[in-house]
Amino acid sequence: MQAQSQAVMPPAAAIAGTVPALEIRNLQAWYGESHILHDVNLSVAPGEVVTLLGRNGAGRTTTLRAIMGLTGTRRGSIKVNGVEAIDLPTYKIAHLGIGYCPEERGIFSSLSAEENLLLPPLVSRTEQGMSLEEIYEMFPNLAERRNSQGTRLSGGEQQMLAVARILRTGARLLLLDEISEGLAPVIVQTLARMITTLRTKGYTIVMVEQNFRFAAPLADRFYVMEHGQIVETFAASALNEKMPVLHELLGV
Numbered sequence: 489m490q491a492q493s494q495a496v497m498p499p500a501a502a503i504a505g506t507v508p509a510l511e512i513r514n515l516q517a518w519y520g521e522s523h524i525l526h527d528v529n530l531s532v533a534p535g536e537v538v539t540l541l542g543r544n545g546a547g548r549t550t551t552l553r554a555i556m557g558l559t560g561t562r563r564g565s566i567k568v569n570g571v572e573a574i575d576l577p578t579y580k581i582a583h584l585g586i587g588y589c590p591e592e593r594g595i596f597s598s599l600s601a602e603e604n605l606l607l608p609p610l611v612s613r614t615e616q617g618m619s620l621e622e623i624y625e626m627f628p629n630l631a632e633r634r635n636s637q638g639t640r641l642s643g644g645e646q647q648m649l650a651v652a653r654i655l656r657t658g659a660r661l662l663l664l665d666e667i668s669e670g671l672a673p674v675i676v677q678t679l680a681r682m683i684t685t686l687r688t689k690g691y692t693i694v695m696v697e698q699n700f701r702f703a704a705p706l707a708d709r710f711y712v713m714e715h716g717q718i719v720e721t722f723a724a725s726a727l728n729e730k731m732p733v734l735h736e737l738l739g740v
Contacts, residue, residue: 507570509534509661509692510555515564517554524550524559526716532661537683537693539703541738542713548696549591551713552663556588557581568661585612587659591666593650597638601630601649604638605656612658623652626682644675651682661692668702676702700738712737 510532517525525547532538540548553559555566557578566573568584582588596604602620610617624631627648633641641649647667654662668676676699683693683706697703703710704727712720714737722730 506533508532508567509536509569510694511565511567512551512555513565513567515551515554515562515566517550517559517563518561519550520560524716525554527564528713528716528718530711530718530721532692532694534692535687535690536708537687537695537706538709538711539695539697539707540711540713541697541700541703541734543738544698546713547716548713549665550716552588552590552665552694552696555581555663556586582611582657582659583613584661585615585659586661586663587611587654587657588663589650589654589665589667591669593646595638595641595646595649600635600637601641601645602634604649604653605630608653608657610658612660615658615660617658618652618655623655626685627652627678629678644671644678647671647675648678651679655686660690662686662694664693664695666696666698668697668699680706700734 508531510530512528512530515525515528516523528547528551530538540551542548550559554562557573557576562574564574568581568586571584573581573584596607599607605620605623624634629645630648630652633645638646638649651664651667667679671679680702686693695703695707707724709723710721710727711718712734719737720730720733
């Protein structure tokens, strides 16, 4: 399918004059000499939940990593709440209020669950982040396992802890990479409720997801990637009519 990155339109809130929480224009990224992203364009309004769909190797994770400055060379524009971040180091990008939850989770195995939650510093000058009480209300499993070491947590508990840890930092723009992968249905349901709750609290979320059934009812809009480019973008209201395209691109 012919790439359609130039046709990508920002959401209505951005058109109406609201500064996008995240705006990417003509983004290219490399790992060494490997050119992975090719003129990626996307825009996410404050409070939106947006999902990046695509097959493995399409460039979705690289897009999240490029936003955080974790790839090699980057070119183009990445604006966070109107602030250009393309030339900033990773720690300064985080301090724009971004929380990144990578697929590998990065739990400190020698620390307890609660010590993991107490470790991250604030990344926002205006937001204090969620309290432990709020975290434990959202994730009762973590309250029960607060004194358990990271190595003793199940995969689902580790995933909840990885997401909860970035909520402690005060970040309001969350980049979530495959948070439902390989987890039991009951844990996936807990994570879905979390995303719904965070939306009501005004968080902006960009998800990379292979689990279409998990992502479909949660997202306001979808971007589809193929070969390092955005090839489709549509609102949740157009999901049914786009299913033939998604079958072709994703095999869903």
